Amino acid sequence: MPQPRKKFAQHWLRSEKALNSIVNAATLNEHDRVLEIGPGTGILTRQLLPLAQAVVAVEIDRDLCDRLAQKLGQTEHFLLLQGDFLTLDLDTLLVPFPAFQNPNKVVANIPYNITGPIIEKLLGTIAAPNPHPFDAIVLLVQKEVALRLCSKPGSTHFGALSVRVQYLAECQFICDVPAKAFQPPPKVDSAVIRLHPRPITTPAHNPRHLETIVKAGFASKRKMLRNNLKSLVEGDRLTHLLEQLNVNPQVRAEDLSVEQWVALSNELQGSG
Numbered sequence: 001m002p003q004p005r006k007k008f009a010q011h012w013l014r015s016e017k018a019l020n021s022i023v024n025a026a027t028l029n030e031h032d033r034v035l036e037i038g039p040g041t042g043i044l045t046r047q048l049l050p051l052a053q054a055v056v057a058v059e060i061d062r063d064l065c066d067r068l069a070q071k072l073g074q075t076e077h078f079l080l081l082q083g084d085f086l087t088l089d090l091d092t093l094l095v096p097f098p099a100f101q102n103p104n105k106v107v108a109n110i111p112y113n114i115t116g117p118i119i120e121k122l123l124g125t126i127a128a129p130n131p132h133p134f135d136a137i138v139l140l141v142q143k144e145v146a147l148r149l150c151s152k153p154g155s156t157h158f159g160a161l162s163v164r165v166q167y168l169a170e171c172q173f174i175c176d177v178p179a180k181a182f183q184p185p186p187k188v189d190s191a192v193i194r195l196h197p198r199p200i201t202t203p204a205h206n207p208r209h210l211e212t213i214v215k216a217g218f219a220s221k222r223k224m225l226r227n228n229l230k231s232l233v234e235g236d237r238l239t240h241l242l243e244q245l246n247v248n249p250q251v252r253a254e255d256l257s258v259e260q261w262v263a264l265s266n267e268l269q270g271s272g
């Protein structure tokens, strides 16, 4: 095992059970082209290769890339790219490799220090969704993040991230993965999640406005929604709109469903 590097958030997965959960959640078939972020020592990559048509993996650590290339070789259906997933332009890099273009699934045990930016790059944002959405995204993430992504309104875990991600994708909690499933064990427990990007049934008329009110609405978790939105909407008007939407004006931000956030944004835009 190579010595794990802290700066790249390296924690090698060593649990067969966790590996199986990740692979099963991806329901791979021989037509799937998989993108893996942070293959590390290749433990997950090795499971993916026999099940998919092609796997393209992006790894930032040069030394690991050398080891992986030696171990797995650049076969017809495996392509290893060295670089920072967050800054590289995958579409352009894959132009010379037609067999790996437009991967349709993502399966990865990602570096936890960049979970938010990775998810944003995969899904896009409310105002700029990824124009080529993946069929499925299966990730191992910190349990805390998994709970936020998969929670329902009313839960203490339901926050701005939940609204932003659930606007773009169906989020499923697959299973818990304990810290001891890794070498070295991270400080936190983990979980496998699956995201299914899909267009929301009723989109926001002005996605930027929705982003603005969600950010402001969750600014202070202890306050009522109407107090968090004070600087954006006049109090009486908000109370009136919430009543129209059949929402108790005393609600907190975490009590509104994604659909209610959209409705609120659309009403505020319409009656502005």
Ligand code: SAH
Pocket: 008, 009, 010, 011, 012, 013, 037, 038, 039, 040, 041, 042, 043, 044, 058, 059, 060, 061, 064, 083, 084, 085, 086, 108, 109, 110, 111, 114
């Ligand atoms: N998938 C492996 C390793 C997970 S650790 C396993 O399950 O054992 C996270 C991996 O992501 C490490 O290999 C790390 O080097 C890599 N990584 C960290 N930051 C990255 C980035 N910005 N782009 C691509 N890979 C990155």
